[in-house]
Amino acid sequence: MKHLLFVFSLIFASFLVPSALQADQKVIYISYLDEDSVPERVFNGEYFSVKIKTLSTIRQHNRLKYTFKGGRGARIQNHVPYRRDKGSYVIDTFYFMATSSNIILPNITASIGNNHATLKGKKIIGVTLNPDKKFSGILANEFKVTTMDAKKYDNKHNIITFEAKAKHCNIKKFHLAVANEQGFERSKVGINSSSMTYYAVIPKKYDKLEFTYFNLKKERYVKIKMPIEVVDDSVSTQSDLKPTENKNYLIKIALAAAVIVIAIILLIVYRKWWIILFIIAPGIYIALQAAPAEKVCVNADAPLYLLPIENATVFDKLAAPGKFEVKHSVKGFKQITHNKKIGWISEDDICAN
Numbered sequence: 001m002k003h004l005l006f007v008f009s010l011i012f013a014s015f016l017v018p019s020a021l022q023a024d025q026k027v028i029y030i031s032y033l034d035e036d037s038v039p040e041r042v043f044n045g046e047y048f049s050v051k052i053k054t055l056s057t058i059r060q061h062n063r064l065k066y067t068f069k070g071g072r073g074a075r076i077q078n079h080v081p082y083r084r085d086k087g088s089y090v091i092d093t094f095y096f097m098a099t100s101s102n103i104i105l106p107n108i109t110a111s112i113g114n115n116h117a118t119l120k121g122k123k124i125i126g127v128t129l130n131p132d133k134k135f136s137g138i139l140a141n142e143f144k145v146t147t148m149d150a151k152k153y154d155n156k157h158n159i160i161t162f163e164a165k166a167k168h169c170n171i172k173k174f175h176l177a178v179a180n181e182q183g184f185e186r187s188k189v190g191i192n193s194s195s196m197t198y199y200a201v202i203p204k205k206y207d208k209l210e211f212t213y214f215n216l217k218k219e220r221y222v223k224i225k226m227p228i229e230v231v232d233d234s235v236s237t238q239s240d241l242k243p244t245e246n247k248n249y250l251i252k253i254a255l256a257a258a259v260i261v262i263a264i265i266l267l268i269v270y271r272k273w274w275i276i277l278f279i280i281a282p283g284i285y286i287a288l289q290a291a292p293a294e295k296v297c298v299n300a301d302a303p304l305y306l307l308p309i310e311n312a313t314v315f316d317k318l319a320a321p322g323k324f325e326v327k328h329s330v331k332g333f334k335q336i337t338h339n340k341k342i343g344w345i346s347e348d349d350i351c352a353n
Contacts, residue, residue: 027115029055030108032122033091038105041125042098045139046216047077047168047191050096052119054110055089063112064090071106071121075099077191095191097170101126129214132221133177138213140169143224148209150230153201154341158230160209161185161199161307168216169194176200176211185312199306202228256282294326296334302349304341308333316343321351 030052032038037051054064061083068076074096081092096105105121129135148162157180164171171194176182179200186197202209207228212221263278300321305312308330316338324336324345333344 025057026117027057028110028112028117030110030117030119032119038122039124041127042103043139043214043216044098044101044126044128045137045170045173046098047095047170048098048124049093050105051091051093052108053089053091056112058112058115059088060112061085061090065111066092066094067109067111068106069109071104073098073100073103073126074105074124076106098124098126101128131214132212134210134212134223135177135221136211136213137173137175138166138169138171139216140171140213141167141216143167143169143213143215143222145224145226148226150228152230152342157201157203158228159199159201159306160228161197162226163197164195166194168192171196174198176202176209178202178206178209181306181315185307185309201306253286256285260286294329295323296326296336297321297323297351298336298345299349299351302345304336304338304343304345305333306343308335308344312344316341 033051033053039048042048077095077097081094084091103124103126107118107121109116109118143166145162145164150158150160153159172189179202182200184196185199188195209226209228212223215222259282260279263275267275298318300318302318303314304316306315326334328335332347335344
């Protein structure tokens with residue numbers, strides 16, 4: 001009987017031992033791809049990449065998940081990696097942003113079900129810049145201003161709007177030291193490419209816009225300089241209303257009136273019908289110029305926008321309802337003056353009656 005029990009125990013153990021060995025067998029291997037997969041040093045505010053190699057003996061890369069624990073001085077940008085599948089292993093790229101000069105990467109754990117492996121985070125040297133006063137807060141491989149427009153804001157300021165594109169840049173950090181008011185009208189943030197539409201209210205004493213950004217490829221500051229050429233739309237918008245700023249308007253009216261007087265004299269002397277045209281045309285011009293400007297009633301608490309576009313920046317609100325002279329109109333917006341500042345109101349905020 002004892003002999004029989006011993007045989008059964010051997011048979012039972014032969015099934016258990018392989019299962020236990022299989023349970024202890026390592027399934028996932030994780031490591032940095034190579035020596036260049038982690039930068040030795042980065043600048044504070046810079047995007048940088050970390051490449052890791054993960055090998056799974058059971059494949060199933062679609063089930064592969066990562067968790068991050070610990071670390072300091074670096075903020076993960078993409079929890080889902082950019083992946084290259086090599087069959088038995090994958091190369092996964094994660095992007096971080098340096099946030100201090102003392103950087104330790106987090107420990108990265110790769111797991112498939114209950115199987116997991118952990119890669120210990122490395123130390124990276126962080127470099128903090130010492131920028132000049134014109135620094136815009138931008139670190140980028142490339143930064144370009146593509147378009148720029150400048151208009152009168154009030155008697156002491158101009159408002160500029162411009163579009164810019166950047167590569168490998170946190171474009172949301174952009175700012176101008178010389179601006180009284182500034183902000184983003186639109187922005188598209190991406191690790192590899194970014195773009196923005198930006199506005200700034202600049203004192204009139206500046207005839208050019210200057211700022212610097214740090215070029216990551218060249219590792220030096222690059223200066224961007226653009227002339228501020230104010231577009232004078234006072235005639236088309238009827239915004240040039242002050243007597244001291246209205247000389248051209250009065251000269252044109254006086255000339256038109258003089259043409260009418262001369263034409264009347266010629267008509268009396270020569271009695272030619274075509275002379276009447278020189279009376280009618282200037283008369284129509286004077287009538288149009290003398291016509292009262294459009295006025296609209298605007299509701300209380302209506303926001304006043306810097307630009308006539310969706311999601312534009314609000315810089316003031318109307319405390320009470322009132323009637324305002326319309327200086328210019330575009331689709332969905334009307335330009336008015338409030339508290340001696342020119343801004344745009346949405347047509348949705350115009351009084352119903």
